[in-house]
Amino acid sequence: MTAAARKSAGGRAGLTLAQQRARVAWLFVAPMLVAVILVAAWPLGRTIAFSFTDAYLSDLENWQAVGIANYIALFQDPLWWRAVGTTLLFTIVSVGLETLLGLVIALTLNAHMPGRGLLRAAVLIPWAIPTVISAKMWGWMLHDLYGVVNAMLLKLGLIDAPWAWLAEPRLAFAAVVAVDVWKATPFMALLILAALQVLPREIYQAGKVDGVPPIRMFLRVTLPLIRPALLVAVIFRGLDAMRVFDVIYVLTGNNPATTTMSVYARQQLVDFQDVGYGSAAATSLFLIVAMATAIVITLGRVNVSAAGERR
Amino acid sequence: MIRRHLGRLGFYVLIAGILLYVVFPFYWAIVSSLKTGSSLFQVELWPGNPTLDNYVALFREQPFARNILNSLIVAVVATGLSLFLALTAAYALGRIRFRGRTAMLLIILSVSMFPQIAVLSGLFDLIRAIGLYDTLSGLVLANLILTLPFVTWVLTTFMREMPRELEQAAIVDGASDWRILTRVFLPIMGPALSASGLLAFILAWNEFMFALTFTLSTEQRTVPVAIALISGATAYELPWGKVMAACVIVTVPLIVLVLALQRYIISGLTAGAVKG
Numbered sequence: 001m002t003a004a005a006r007k008s009a010g011g012r013a014g015l016t017l018a019q020q021r022a023r024v025a026w027l028f029v030a031p032m033l034v035a036v037i038l039v040a041a042w043p044l045g046r047t048i049a050f051s052f053t054d055a056y057l058s059d060l061e062n063w064q065a066v067g068i069a070n071y072i073a074l075f076q077d078p079l080w081w082r083a084v085g086t087t088l089l090f091t092i093v094s095v096g097l098e099t100l101l102g103l104v105i106a107l108t109l110n111a112h113m114p115g116r117g118l119l120r121a122a123v124l125i126p127w128a129i130p131t132v133i134s135a136k137m138w139g140w141m142l143h144d145l146y147g148v149v150n151a152m153l154l155k156l157g158l159i160d161a162p163w164a165w166l167a168e169p170r171l172a173f174a175a176v177v178a179v180d181v182w183k184a185t186p187f188m189a190l191l192i193l194a195a196l197q198v199l200p201r202e203i204y205q206a207g208k209v210d211g212v213p214p215i216r217m218f219l220r221v222t223l224p225l226i227r228p229a230l231l232v233a234v235i236f237r238g239l240d241a242m243r244v245f246d247v248i249y250v251l252t253g254n255n256p257a258t259t260t261m262s263v264y265a266r267q268q269l270v271d272f273q274d275v276g277y278g279s280a281a282a283t284s285l286f287l288i289v290a291m292a293t294a295i296v297i298t299l300g301r302v303n304v305s306a307a308g309e310r311r
Numbered sequence: 312m313i314r315r316h317l318g319r320l321g322f323y324v325l326i327a328g329i330l331l332y333v334v335f336p337f338y339w340a341i342v343s344s345l346k347t348g349s350s351l352f353q354v355e356l357w358p359g360n361p362t363l364d365n366y367v368a369l370f371r372e373q374p375f376a377r378n379i380l381n382s383l384i385v386a387v388v389a390t391g392l393s394l395f396l397a398l399t400a401a402y403a404l405g406r407i408r409f410r411g412r413t414a415m416l417l418i419i420l421s422v423s424m425f426p427q428i429a430v431l432s433g434l435f436d437l438i439r440a441i442g443l444y445d446t447l448s449g450l451v452l453a454n455l456i457l458t459l460p461f462v463t464w465v466l467t468t469f470m471r472e473m474p475r476e477l478e479q480a481a482i483v484d485g486a487s488d489w490r491i492l493t494r495v496f497l498p499i500m501g502p503a504l505s506a507s508g509l510l511a512f513i514l515a516w517n518e519f520m521f522a523l524t525f526t527l528s529t530e531q532r533t534v535p536v537a538i539a540l541i542s543g544a545t546a547y548e549l550p551w552g553k554v555m556a557a558c559v560i561v562t563v564p565l566i567v568l569v570l571a572l573q574r575y576i577i578s579g580l581t582a583g584a585v586k587g
Contacts, residue, residue, distance in 0.1 A: 017482070022409035024488045029415060032400035032463055035392075039434070039455045040422045046433030060436050105329055111322070119326065121573050122333055125562075128569045128576075130517035132535040133558045137336045140343060140551050148339055151354035182332070187580070194581040243426035246519045250539050262428045262520075269432055270524060279432045286429035293424050297417070 044286070050279035057273035070280035080281065082256065083264040086173070090260060091241040094180045099234055101181065102188030107218075109189065110196045120193075127186040135250035138179045142166060169257030176258050179247050184240075188233055195229035196222070235296050242289055261285040337562065344555035351552050365556035374530055375557065378537040384447055385522075385533060386515035389454035390462075390508050397463040397507075398500075402492045404463070405470025406478065416467070423460040427520045430456060438525055445527045453521040458511040465510070465579055469503035470496070506579030509572055513565075534561055 015023075051070055055063035074080050109120055126134060141148050142165035150162040165171045199222065207217045245262040252258040254267065265285060269278030343351060345361035369375045404412060434453055435444075443449030478491045486494075522533040532540070538557045541550050569576065 018408070021407050021488060025403035025407040025409040025412070028399035028403035028407075028488070028492075032396045032459065033415075035396055035455060035459055036418070036422055039452060039459070040425060040430060043430035043433030043437055043456075044425070046436055047429055047431070050432050050436075057435075060439070104325075108322075108325060108329065113326075117573075119330065121570050122330060124569050124573060124576065125337070125566055126333060128513055128565050129562050130519070130535045130538075132517075132519050132539050133561060134336070136538060136554050137340045137558055140555060141336060141339055143551075146352040146354075146551075148354050182336070186333075190577060190580055194577070239424050243428065245428065246535075249519075249523075262426060265428045266431065266520070266524075269428075275432050282426070282428045282431060285426050289424060289426055289429075290421070293421055297420075 047279045047286075048283050050275050051283045053276045055275040055279075057270065057275050060275065063276070066276065070277045071284075073277065074280050074284065079256065079259070080264060083259050083261050086258065087242055087244070087260040087262075090173070090177065090180075090244060090258075091238055094177045094184070095234060095237050095241055097177070097181045098185045098188045098237060099230070101185045102192050102233075105185065105189035106192035106196055109193050120190075123186045123189060125186075126183050127190075131183060131246035132250050134179055134183045135247045138175070138182070139166065139251050142175055166252050167255065169255070172252045172255050172257050176248055176251055179251060180241070180244065183247070184237060188237060191233040192226060192230060195226040199225055239289060239292060239296075242292070243285065261288075340555045340558050340562075344552060344559050347552055351549075365552040366560070369553050369556050369560070373537065373541065373553075375537060375560075377530055378532050378534050379561075381447055381531065382516055382533040382535075385450045385454060386512050388447075388451045389458050389515040390511040392451070393455060393458040393462040393511050394466075394504060394508055396459060397466050398497075398504075399492065400463050401466035401470050402488070402496060405467045407488070416464075419460045419463050422456070423464065425456065427456070431520070431524060434521070435524060444525060445531050447531065449525050450518075450522055450533065453525060454515045454518055457514045457518060461514060462507045462511050465507040466500075466503060469500070469507075473499075502575065502578070505572070506575040509568075509575055510579045 050063075052065055052067060053063040054066050054070075105123060109116060109123070142150075144150065144162050144164045144167070147162075147165070149165070150159070153159045154162065163171055165175050203221055204217065207221065243262050244260055245266065248258050248260060248263050249266075254263075259267070261281065262285065265278050265281035267278075268274050268281055272278070342356070342358055344365050345358045345363070347362055347364045350359060403409070404416060434456075438444050438449040438452065443452065473496070477495055481491045481495055517535060518533070519535045519539070522536045523539070526532050526536065529537075534557075538554060538561070541554050541557060
């Protein structure tokens with residue numbers, strides 16, 4: 001088809017077909033865009049604006065601009081820095097464990113065996129249930145007096161007095177990580193499994209014929225081949241872990257050893273009603289996550305426009 | 312020969328270990344939900360005299376049926392709205408080349424990276440200003456932040472993967488984009504819509520922070536908030552039996568859903584790869 005013919009097919013106002021379709025595209029995107037502005041961009045803008053005021057939750061209409069006073073106070077609060085540290089440590093430890101365990105589970109699921117489908121479905125279940133439920137189930141199992149974990153450890157003689165899993169700072173942090181790992185590993189395993197399943201079989205047959213040990217095969221062949229998919233999974237999980245809230249709120253509440261940035265900000269916002277200060281904390285978390293996202297995208301690890309081809 | 316058998320054995324031990332780790336918390340929740348009174352505080356792998364009292368109490372002492380209905384309404388409406396708004400957007404983003412497309416995809420991706428806390432005070436202000444505080448409509452609105460970018464992203468990915476030939480003939484025939492979307496794509500989008508809809512439903516069903524902050528009365532609570540805040544009949548009763556019963560009630564339908572639709576979930580997850 002020539003350009004002229006395309007033009008006449010496109011029709012009115014002398015627009016080319018491409019121009020006309022671009023117009024339609026904006027029309028098609030508009031409703032979604034308006035909704036995103038209403039529920040995401042506008043509230044985010046309001047939060048940032050609140051962070052420069054002394055607004056209180058009980059009376060959001062009356063506030064005074066206070067400049068960057070909230071940020072100065074925030075950066076001088078050792079508890080905030082503790083929350084930042086806790087968040088980073090939580091992200092590194094839990095995503096690290098999830099990646100390792102996810103690899104093990106994915107490699108296991110990738111082996112041919114009877115009942116693989118069932119196992120795959122079983123692994124999906126922790127991912128599908130609400131975080132609140134996983135936190136409650138584990139909270140009960142880790143209960144200091146009546147929990148099954150303490151009872152088992154006592155019976156096996158590994159400890160001689162019940163441990164206060166959710167109160168003692170180090171244990172509480174470990175407990176939160178354990179529940180997050182239990183909940184998020186399936187997601188990791190499935191993404192890795194999807195990458196494993198498209199690997200060419202011939203390489204492995206050749207490796208078998210040549211008598212290459214499986215461990216070496218895994219380190220030299222499998223790992224480099226699934227690296228891109230693994231990186232995407234790690235990055236998304238990492239960004240997700242940085243805003244962790246539900247599991248900590250339910251499992252350990254206000255325990256300072258497990259207070260992450262999200263928990264700290266909500267405490268200020270809702271419990272202490274200090275919307276100005278809490279919004280400054282929330283904005284800081286947003287900036288940290290935004291920076292991490294920007295770094296990831298510019299490093300080209302996640303090619304947005306090629307996302308469709310990524311599988 | 313013996314080595315191979317040992318390898319096999321090790322493999323099955325590994326699988327058993329994985330299964331135990333995944334399944335035991337559910338098993339323990341079921342066992343605990345069948346115990347009341349002092350037997351709840353004894354560790355035994357099967358309850359001596361199982362009872363359904365916790366389940367009865369849950370519906371009698373708390374508006375738990377109402378909470379389930381609330382969660383269903385919020386999740387279904389938020390998912391439906393998201394699918395509706397995302398369908399045309401995904402068509403444009405996936406099938407039409409236009410300026411600003413990459414920027415828009417970036418915006419969608421970054422919105423799905425938003426920490427919920429970052430919009431909490433602004434959204435609270437908005438929801439109260441339009442009179443939706445402590446209502447399900449307010450929660451639907453809030454949940455769109457989670458579901459809409461996610462559904463748009465996944466549907467765009469699906470749209471891209473369809474062969475070019477699909478609409479080329481239609482364009483040559485002069486069919487409008489609206490016609491192409493509704494007559495050519497929509498009929499074959501069933502699996503994509505199910506996959507993204509199912510995942511959006513799970514996202515909204517599991518949402519906690521907004522539901523906790525934007526509702527006040529027990530009657531407006533969704534399931535996650537209701538479970539997090541379950542109280543005993545008296546201040547001295549530890550409500551663990553009831554909490555476990557609630558967990559079981561909510562988990563069983565989800566397990567059925569996951570088992571029945573795991574194919575869609577996995578295709579949606581690998582296409583979206585956005586959140587867990």
